[in-house]
Amino acid sequence: MNEKVKNGVNKTYWYEQMQTLRNNNMKFKPYPKYKDSRIDWIGEIPEGWEVRKIKHICNTVAGGTPSTVNLEYWDGDIPWLPSGMVHNNIIGTGDVFKFITLEGLNNSSTKKIRKDSPLIALTGATCGNIAYLTFEATANQSVVGMETNKKSNAKYLYYYLISQREQILINKTGGAQSGINEQNVKDIFCSYPSLTEQTAISNFLDKKIAKTDVLIEKDKRLIELLKEKRTVLINNAVTKGLDPNVKLKDSGIEWIGKIPEGWKVRRLKFMLDNKENSIKTGPFGSQLTIDEMYDSEYKVYNQKNVIKKDEKLGENYVSSEKFKELIAFKTSPSDLLITTRGTIGKTLRLSEKAEIGILHPCLMKINNNKEMILDRYMELIIEDSDLVRIQLQLQSCATTIDVIYQNNLKEIKLFIPPINEQRTIIEYLDRQTLKIDKIIQKIEQKINILEEYKKSLIHHAVTGKIDIREVKI
Numbered sequence: 001m002n003e004k005v006k007n008g009v010n011k012t013y014w015y016e017q018m019q020t021l022r023n024n025n026m027k028f029k030p031y032p033k034y035k036d037s038r039i040d041w042i043g044e045i046p047e048g049w050e051v052r053k054i055k056h057i058c059n060t061v062a063g064g065t066p067s068t069v070n071l072e073y074w075d076g077d078i079p080w081l082p083s084g085m086v087h088n089n090i091i092g093t094g095d096v097f098k099f100i101t102l103e104g105l106n107n108s109s110t111k112k113i114r115k116d117s118p119l120i121a122l123t124g125a126t127c128g129n130i131a132y133l134t135f136e137a138t139a140n141q142s143v144v145g146m147e148t149n150k151k152s153n154a155k156y157l158y159y160y161l162i163s164q165r166e167q168i169l170i171n172k173t174g175g176a177q178s179g180i181n182e183q184n185v186k187d188i189f190c191s192y193p194s195l196t197e198q199t200a201i202s203n204f205l206d207k208k209i210a211k212t213d214v215l216i217e218k219d220k221r222l223i224e225l226l227k228e229k230r231t232v233l234i235n236n237a238v239t240k241g242l243d244p245n246v247k248l249k250d251s252g253i254e255w256i257g258k259i260p261e262g263w264k265v266r267r268l269k270f271m272l273d274n275k276e277n278s279i280k281t282g283p284f285g286s287q288l289t290i291d292e293m294y295d296s297e298y299k300v301y302n303q304k305n306v307i308k309k310d311e312k313l314g315e316n317y318v319s320s321e322k323f324k325e326l327i328a329f330k331t332s333p334s335d336l337l338i339t340t341r342g343t344i345g346k347t348l349r350l351s352e353k354a355e356i357g358i359l360h361p362c363l364m365k366i367n368n369n370k371e372m373i374l375d376r377y378m379e380l381i382i383e384d385s386d387l388v389r390i391q392l393q394l395q396s397c398a399t400t401i402d403v404i405y406q407n408n409l410k411e412i413k414l415f416i417p418p419i420n421e422q423r424t425i426i427e428y429l430d431r432q433t434l435k436i437d438k439i440i441q442k443i444e445q446k447i448n449i450l451e452e453y454k455k456s457l458i459h460h461a462v463t464g465k466i467d468i469r470e471v472k473i
Contacts, residue, residue: 028466039189041167046464049193055186058146058157061117062182063139064109066100073104079135080110083142086121086131088162093135100138110138113145118158120144120168123179128169132158144185153198159205160190160462163455191463201461204468209454216450219443226443230436234384237425238377239415253413255390263417266372269410273367281340281406282359283329288318298323299357301331303339306348306363311355318358329359336366336378340404347383349375364406373414377422380429381414388412 031046039051054060066073066080080100085091105112113119119131123142132155139145148154161168171184193201239251241260248258252265259265272278282288293300293316300316318326331337333354339346341362359365368378382388391412392401417425460466 028460028468028471031464031467034464037191042189042191042463044464045191046193046467049191049197049464051189052192053186054146054157054188054190057152057190057192058148060182060186061111061113061145061147062109063113063141063143063145064111065140066104066108066110070104070107073100073107074098076101076104078102078105078112079137081119081133081137081139081143083121083124083126083140086119086126086129086143088129088131088165090132090134091119091137097137105138109141112136112138114147116154117148118146118154118161120146120161120185122181122185127172127179128165130158130161130165142179144182146185151195152192153195153202155202155206156198156462157190159202159458161188163459163462164188193464197469200469204471204473205458205461207473208457212450212454216447219447219450223440223443226436226440230433231384231386233432233436234380234429235386237429238381238385238387241417241421242425242428251413251415253391256387256415259415260417262421263415266414266416267410268412268414271368271373271378271414271416273369275367277328277330277365278367279364279406279410280329280359281364282361283326285361288322288326288358288361292318292322295319295322299355300360301337301350301357301363302360303341303343303346303362306337306339306346307343309348311348311350316360323358326358331357331359331365334367334375336368336375336382338364338366338382338404340364341402344401344404345383345389347379349379364404364409371419373416374419374422374426376426376430380426384433387414 033047034044035047037043037045037049037051042051045051063081068074076099078100080098081091082097085095085097100108100110113133113136115133115135117133119133119139121127121129121131121143126142133145146154146157148157168180168184168188171180172178173180192198239256239259241263243260247261249261251257251259269279288300295317297320298318299314300318301311302314302316305311305313323330331350331354333350333352335350337348337350337359339362366378368375388409389401392404392408393399395408395411416422461468
C-alpha cells in the first residue's frame with residue numbers, strides 16, 4: 001500500500017504547498033502601464049493591448065447533425081463531436097466520439113472545423129463550456145468552432161474564453177432549449193495583445209497548467225487508493241470479522257470463501273421486519289409524474305436526499321389524495337432508503353424526526369429486523385461493502401448494474417454475526433473509516449485549491465493583470 005495511504009499525508013507539507021499556491025501570483029509583476037478598455041467587465045488592460053470582438057479575429061463554424069435514421073451516414077472516418085464533450089478541456093484523438101461519412105457531412109448542415117480551434121457549447125448543461133480541438137472534426141448543432149486568423153493565437157483564445165465563462169452566460173436565454181447562439185459568440189469581447197504576447201501567454205499557461213494538472217491527478221489517484229483501502233477494510237470486517245484467530249467455516253459463496261464459525265448465512269428476505277411492505281420499491285413513473293409533485297402536504301423522498309445524506313432536501317410534495325393513492329409506498333422514521341437507478345446502492349436511514357412521505361420511483365425502502373441485524377450494520381453491508389454489489393452483478397451476468405430490483409435484492413446472502421459482535425465491528429469500522437474520510441476530505445480541499453489556482457492564473461494572464469513576458473518557465 002502506498003506509504004501516504006497508510007500513514008495519511010504530512011500536514012506541514014500540505015500547509016506549505018497551499019501557502020505556495022496562494023502566494024504564487026504575487027511573484028508576477030503587473031504591466032508598467034494600463035488603460036481603460038471601455039468595457040466595464042474587462043476593466044483596465046495593458047497599454048499596448050486592444051479589445052476586439054470574436055467575429056473580428058475568428059471565423060465561426062456552426063455544427064450540425066446528419067440524419068440519425070440513415071445509418072450509412074454514421075459509418076465513416078470523419079470525427080463528429082456531441083456538445084457533451086465540450087467540457088473545459090483539450091479534446092484529443094484518444095477521446096471517444098462518433099464518426100460520420102463524407103456523404104453524411106454533405107447531406108447535413110455540419111461543417112468541418114479545422115484542428116487547433118476553440119469550441120464553445122451553446123445549450124443545455126454544458127452551455128458556455130469551452131474545449132480545444134487538436135484534430136479536424138465536425139460537431140453537432142449545439143457547438144460552434146472558432147477558427148482564428150493569422151494574427152491570433154488559438155490557444156490564447158481558448159484560455160481567454162475559459163476565464164470569461166460567467167460573462168459569456170449573461171446572454172443565455174431561458175426556456176426548454178436555454179442557451180446562447182452563434183451571434184452571441186461572434187459578439188464576445190476579447191482582450192487582445194499582440195500575436196507575440198498571445199503566444200507567450202499561451203505557452204506560459206500550457207506549462208503551468210500541465211504542472212498543476214499532474215498534482216491534481218496524483219491527488220485523485222491517492223483518493224482512489226484511500227477509497228479502495230476503505231472498501232477492503234469494510235469487506236474484511238463484514239465477511240471475516242475482527243479476530244484473525246477465529247475458527248472458520250465454508251460460506252457457501254466461492255468468491256467469499258470461509259467465514260467465522262459462529263456467524264449465520266441468511267438471505268436478505270429473512271432479515272426483514274415482519275410488518276407489511278418491509279421491502280418496497282418506489283411506484284412506477286406513470287403512477288407519480290412530475291406534475292403531481294408540486295403540492296405541499298406529503299414529501300416525496302428522492303435520490304438527492306439519499307446521495308447527499310440529507311432527509312430535509314427537496315421541494316417535491318404530493319397532495320393528501322395522491323398520498324392515499326400511493327399509501328403502499330409510504331415512508332416512516334427508521335426506514336432505510338436505497339437508490340436503485342443510475343447511482344445505485346447509496347443509503348439513508350430516516351431519523352425519528354423525518355417527515356412522513358412517499359418513495360420516488362428511483363428509491364427502495366427496507367425495514368430490517370433489528371433483533372437480527374443492527375441498522376448501522378445493514379447500511380455498511382449495502383452501501384460500503386462489495387457483498388451486495390457483486391452478488392447483484394452475478395445475478396444479472398453483468399460487470400455493472402444499472403438497476404436494483406426488489407426480488408434480486410431479497411435473494412442476496414448476508415453473513416450475520418451475533419448482535420454484540422455486530423456492535424464491535426460497527427464501532428471499529430466507524431473509527432477507522434472516519435480517519436480515512438478525513439484524509440480524503442483534506443485531499444479534496446487541496447484539489448479545490450489547485451483548481452482555483454488554475455482559474456486565477458488563467459484569468460490574470462489573459463486579462464493582463466500579470467506580465468509574463470520575461471518569466472522563465
